[in-house]
Amino acid sequence: MSRTKLALSLLAALAFTAPGLARAEMITFNAKMSADTEVPPNPSKGTGEGKLVLDTTTKTATYTVTYSGLTGPATMAHIHGPAAVGANAPVLFPFASAGSPATGTITLTDAQIADLMAGKYYFNVHTAENKGGEIRGWLAR
Numbered sequence: 001m002s003r004t005k006l007a008l009s010l011l012a013a014l015a016f017t018a019p020g021l022a023r024a025e026m027i028t029f030n031a032k033m034s035a036d037t038e039v040p041p042n043p044s045k046g047t048g049e050g051k052l053v054l055d056t057t058t059k060t061a062t063y064t065v066t067y068s069g070l071t072g073p074a075t076m077a078h079i080h081g082p083a084a085v086g087a088n089a090p091v092l093f094p095f096a097s098a099g100s101p102a103t104g105t106i107t108l109t110d111a112q113i114a115d116l117m118a119g120k121y122y123f124n125v126h127t128a129e130n131k132g133g134e135i136r137g138w139l140a141r
Contacts, residue, residue, distance in 0.1 A: 024057035029116065031123050031137030033067060038124075038136050039088050046070040046135045048100070050123040052079075052116075059113065063123075065095070065102040071129040074098035079106070082120035085138055089122070098125065117141075 033048035035041055048067030055061070065077060077098040083089030092112070095102045108116065115121060119140055124133045 024055060027054045027056065027117075027141065028052070029054070029121075029139040029141055031065075031139050033065075033123060033125065033135040033137030035130075035135055037122075037138065038130070038133050039086060042130050042134065044069070044071055044127075044130060044134045046125075048123070048125060048135050048137065050137050050139070052139055054108070054113065054116065056113070058107075059109070060105055060107050061116075062105045063103065065100070065123050065125070067100045067125055067135060070125065070127050070134055072127045074100070074125050074134075075128055075131075076126040077102050078124060079139075080122050080124050081112075082115035082118075083122075084120065089120070092121070 029052045031050040033050060035044035035046060046067060046069040048065060050065040052061050052063040075098060077095040078091045079093040080089040081092050093106045095104055119138060122136050122138045124136045127134045
């Protein structure tokens, strides 16, 4: 095969594969946080909101969690999973700071992305009065 034909063949192959490579997707997940969704629920009047944006190309996600009305200062905050709604799960990604707003970036594995997409992750904020968690919110698209 001549160099010209080889170069044209390579360009054609690249034209077919390049669009797939350039299809990064940003997927947004939101969470409404309350004491009612804790397991077990508690009487706190605290509320919060969380947002997580996943970049499917880099497998990184940025999050922001804000809250108010807790029984006291937040002692810990993190992302838990995987679990079905209404169940508890281990901590996967602890936040560097539990203050509101809590922000950060995490890197996920393919399995973690699949669990996130399946709705198996939640934000959780803990206080001294509610050590197991005061408010929780499931991440949903």
